[in-house]
Structure formats: C-alpha cells, structure tokens
C-alpha cells in the first residue's frame with residue numbers, strides 16, 4: 001500500500017489527532033468526470049468513455065472518507081484509487097506517490113479515469129443489513145397499527161401477493177433501483193415464502209448490479225402464520241431454501257448470495273428450525289432472522305423453548321459467523337456473550353424499533369462487548385429507505401437512551417449513562433461495521449477491498465446540505481451528509497468499480 005500517511009484521524013469524540021492535509025494538484029484534466037459507459041453534460045459531472053482497452057481497470061481521483069474502525073475517521077485528500085477489473089482496490093495513492101502520475105496518464109488514455117472534484121467526495125457504499133423487500137409498497141404507512149395488527153391486517157396480506165410474479169417484478173425493480181440511488185450498495189433482503197418471486201428479487205439485484213443477500217422466508221407454524229400465507233410444510237420450506245442456495249451458486253456471480261431465513265422463532269416449527277440449521281451446516285451460507293425484538297417475541301420464545309431467542313437459535317445451529325440477528329433489543333449479557341463467541345452479528349434498526357420494539361437497543365454495550373454490529377432500515381417497519389436517516393436515528397436513539405425520556409423522573413435516574421453514539425461511529429456501522437457483520441470485503445477504501453462507493457455532491461441545488469465556504473471542513477460535510485443528505489446529494493454510485501446509479505441532472 002503506497003499511502004503511508006493518514007491525512008487526518010479523528011477520535012470518536014471529535015479530537016483531531018493529526019492533520020496532514022494535502023493540497024489538491026491540478027491533474028491537467030477538465031472538470032469532466034468520467035464514469036464507465038454514461039454521458040452527461042452537467043457541471044462537474046460526466047464525460048463518457050466506456051473504452052478501457054489498455055486493461056488499466058478503473059482509476060478514481062477524489063477526496064475519500066471512510067471509518068475503518070468505529071473510533072477513526074480517515075479523510076484522504078486527493079487520493080488516486082486504482083480498481084482492478086475484478087472490482088478489487090489495488091492501490092490507494094497519495095499525491096506524489098511513486099507511479100501515481102503514470103497510472104493517471106494511462107487511465108486517461110484508456111478512458112477509465114474518473115475525476116471527482118472538491119467539494120464532492122467519495123464514501124464507501126452503504127450496507128443495509130435488514131430489509132423486507134416485499135414491504136416496499138407499504139413504506140410510510142400502516143405504522144399507526146400495533147405489531148399484531150400490522151402483521152395480520154397489513155403485512156401478511158401484502159406479502160402473500162408475491163405469488164404474482166408480475167407484481168413482484170415491478171415492486172422489486174422499484175425497490176432495488178431506489179436503494180441503489182440512495183447509495184445502498186449492499187442490501188440484505190428478506191423476500192417472501194414464494195420460490196419464484198424470491199428468484200426474481202435475486203435476478204433484479206444481479207441485473208442492476210447491487211451486492212445483496214437474498215432470503216426465501218421460511219414460516220410454517222400453523223398457530224402463528226395465517227392460512228393464506230404459510231409454508232405448506234417444513235419440508236417445503238427447507239426444499240425452497242435449498243433450491244435458492246443452488247440457484248444463486250449458479251447465477252449469483254458471488255455478488256448476490258443466499259441467506260437462510262427463518263422469519264423468527266414464533267413463525268417456525270421446531271422441525272423447520274432444525275432443517276434450516278442442517279442446511280446452514282451443510283452450505284456455510286449466511287443466516288438472517290429476528291432476535292429478541294420485542295417483549296412479545298422474547299416472552300413467546302422463553303415460554304415455548306425455556307430459553308432466550310439467541311440460545312434457542314444457537315441450539316438449532318442458526319447462530320454462527322455468518323448470522324445476522326435483527327433488532328436484538330432485549331439481549332441479556334449471556335446472550336451477548338454467546339453471540340460474540342459465535343462471531344454472529346446484529347442488525348440494529350433504530351427507526352423501526354421506535355414503532356415495534358419495547359426498548360432501545362443497548363448499542364454502546366454491544367460494541368464495548370465486542371459484538372459485530374451494523375445498521376438496517378428494516379423497510380417497512382422503518383419508514384425510510386435512506387441509510388443516512390438510519391445513521392441519524394442511531395445517534396438519536398442512543399442519545400435518548402443515555403439521557404432518558406421520562407421527564408417525571410429525576411435526571412440522574414432517567415437514562416443509561418455512557419450510551420451515546422456519535423456520527424462517526426454511526427457512519428462506521430453503516431459501512432465497514434456492516435461489512436464485518438457479513439464478512440464481506442467492502443466498506444473501506446483499502447487494497448484488498450472491493451470498490452463500492454458513493455459520490456456525495458454537497459452543492460446539489462435541491463439537496464439537503466448547506467455548505468459555507470471557509471466554515472465547513474470535509475469532516476463537517478460528512479456530518480452534514482448524515483444529518484441532511486437527500487437522494488439529490490448522491491451524484492453517482494459504484495459497485496465493484498462499475499457505475500450502478502447516477503443522478504439525472
């Protein structure tokens with residue numbers, strides 16, 4: 001790795017540890033950026049060339065920010081990132097680094113140079129760990145209902161419609177393209193129990209270039225699932241899951257992966273949970289489910305299994321290095337120890353927790369115990385498709401946990417001390433942290449990681465960021481991005497070095 005100096009390190013408290021800021025030299029190219037295959041004429045945007053005959057790969061010249069650890073934000077001023085044709089970052093070169101000028105020249109000649117000029121900057125692609133894809137048409141509605149009514153009256157009837165592949169195709173295409181435009185380069189999806197429309201979701205992710213985990217939902221419990229939306233047997237659910245695993249081994253290109261997906265313990269019989277655990281042992285693929293989300297679920301599992309959600313899932317072979325446990329609000333200390341020991345991860349969903357959970361997830365405690373944690377929108381329990389919104393609500397909910405919410409209690413008994421999370425930690429969780437949960441090489445601008453990236457344009461006229469010359473540092477612009485960025489502030493998105501979304505100017 002040629003880049004030897006971190007330009008700036010900021011502790012999670014915002015303390016500046018060092019500041020070696022590079023000036024931005026003129027690379028001798030026009031202000032036209034170049035991305036593969038597309039053409040635009042807007043200011044600061046794009047000139048096209050899809051020609052890459054020299055096999056240079058893609059080369060990006062930009063200021064880049066990432067948070068490889070939760071207490072470190074690195075601002076890399078005017079670096080050149082060399083991405084191989086396999087989508088992996090080969091080098092990150094500082095100004096003056098040996099070979100940098102020659103690489104830029106070669107890329108310019110090959111038509112594979114992208115120049116992103118300040119104040120625009122790049123961040124790693126966002127990783128959303130928990131999305132219910134079929135609930136996309138329900139985004140922003142039905143949230144006035146209590147959980148049981150939300151499931152039985154709104155959600156299960158909607159999800160049952162995905163027996164219709166035409167309906168599934170239209171809604172899934174809308175969802176995946178919208179999430180890409182919002183900068184979500186890695187998405188972890190629950191689909192439905194329908195085999196064919198689940199394959200449709202995977203196919204759309206492959207076609208549109210999104211990195212994804214796709215799960216065929218398994219739910220066979222006659223006492224908890226309605227007749228119109230239930231697997232006909234545990235065998236059928238296991239077989240459907242196995243078929244999806246085989247299908248994605250053939251067509252997923254390693255970018256779209258299967259996830260074994262028991263909806264949650266209450267909706268699954270013991271036979272089904274055991275069968276899915278066997279599949280997980282056989283294939284070693286990812287697993288996703290809900291865990292200790294609410295008092296109802298938590299108590300239901302305790303009464304039925306005589307143990308906690310995490311313990312019961314573990315006994316069925318469903319808690320391992322590639323497990324994503326959504327919510328996890330009511331984990332006890334022994335549950336956290338178990339999850340850490342197994343190397344499993346938590347998808348923290350702060351926005352939907354407001355509506356359907358019983359408590360705020362103790363994020364700080366989980367992080368200090370060393371659990372892998374990332375963030376999820378939980379569409380449509382969470383009424384936003386934006387991972388920036390999710391970051392913001394991560395900060396908000398942690399602050400409320402620390403300070404407390406009941407004004408009738410005295411200040412010293414109102415909250416849970418040492419619970420707050422700052423914007424850098426939230427940014428880390430939405431990028432590198434989520435990648436660690438999934439055990440995927442994304443979320444950082446470092447050699448050996450895949451180039452999944454988002455170009456932020458703070459000056460988008462209809463965006464949500466106010467920038468003031470001389471007042472806003474690049475770190476400030478990242479914080480303003482998290483608190484205010486809209487889809488308009490996202491100028492372009494790449495997965496594996498290939499453009500997958502661009503703002504229409």
Ligand SMILES: [Zn+2]
Nearest residue numbers: 132290326378
């Ligand atoms: Zn969920």
